[in-house]
Amino acid sequence: MTAHTPAPNRRLRLLRRRLAIVSTVAAGGLLLAACGGNDTEGMDHGSGNSTSATSTPTTGDNPAPGAFNDTDVMFAQMMIPHHEQALEMSGLADGRAADAEVKALVADIEKAQDPEIRTMKSWLKAWDEPESAEKGMPGMDHGAGGMDHGSDMAGMMSDADMKKLQAAKGTEFDRMFAQMMIEHHEGAITMAEDERKNGRNTTAKKLAADVVKGQSAEVDRFEKILDRL
Template sequence: MFSAKRSAVRFVPVLAAGALLIAGCSDVGDSASPTSAETSVSAGQSAIPAGVNATDIEFLEGMYPHHSQALDMAKMVEGRTDNAELVALAAKIEGAQGPEMAQMTETLTKWGRPDPSSMSMDGMDHSGHGVGMAEMPGMMSDGDMTALTNATGAEFDKMWLTMMIEHHAGAIAMSETEIADGLDPSAEKMAEEIIAGQQAEITQMTAMLAGE
């Protein structure tokens, strides 16, 4: 009986050593093989053209739907207000942001990215570079847009100006991030133009609100 116990005691360390050896081999294998997340990141990075970084892509892919909502708001003006200055401002916003959206589309497709006009808001999150609607500052909710749609006259004017100021402030924040962290000169130039144009419009809209 005593002899059997001693044999059992001697066998336990051998099993433990074997288990450690197997675990060690498993760890080595895991470290040598990239995870699916690492593979995805690597694949996404390799798809970025030279001279462009993820910030540039996020900026254009996020700004496209941001501009699109601003155009939707601008188009609501017709038939809801007789404020000539607001009507003219809405036309100015359409005239500036429409061509910028076309430029974003051209640049993104040149970089091998999908046409942003064919993508949903959620689709902007693919490949680790896009941003979702909730992450874009200044975007209005569905409820906000519905309330604006249902407003008319002075109520519409005040709501539209207040919402567009917030919307413009969000675009400026996104543009400042691009200037700080982006790499592509054309994207940075667009960001600078957005800041200059929309800051001037914020000043105008603030004065319009104060004069009501």
């Protein structure tokens, strides 16, 4: 029996079919590779955060362009009321503080922290996040008197502390103000250090670094004031 040899036309059809199959497989592989790249591209879990980072447009209208994570959001939401209490404490110095350096520090605190509050509020607006994170957080109670200053937020003064500071005058106020502001600043520094370590947004991390630097220097000045009062 002689071997059957395919006709030339049949061999050509077989070759074309094989080439078509190879082309289809290759195209499918490229498609899967592209899909796989889209699934992972842009995923950023920050530094230990359980949720993925969110991207914001890098336009000139965005005050904090680039990716951000939950740590960035919480930093702004917590630091805003923290700064607001520092301004409230500083406001009590008018007519109560006697020491010239205490008065100078009050002016420095107001000059730095009021603009930072506005800046962080602009971040949250751009990120489409609420300014307050009190809902569902233990120790946060807005009640009839606003935020309970006895919350678990680092360095926050209680309502009783604020009443004592309000009742003090002269050297007593200066000493109490310095002691409370040292504690308050140390709380802010702790929060800012966490942002520097675990935050994702470059702008937020830069402000956190400024908080650490500026408030650490003010703590040193308050400690020197206490040494001489």
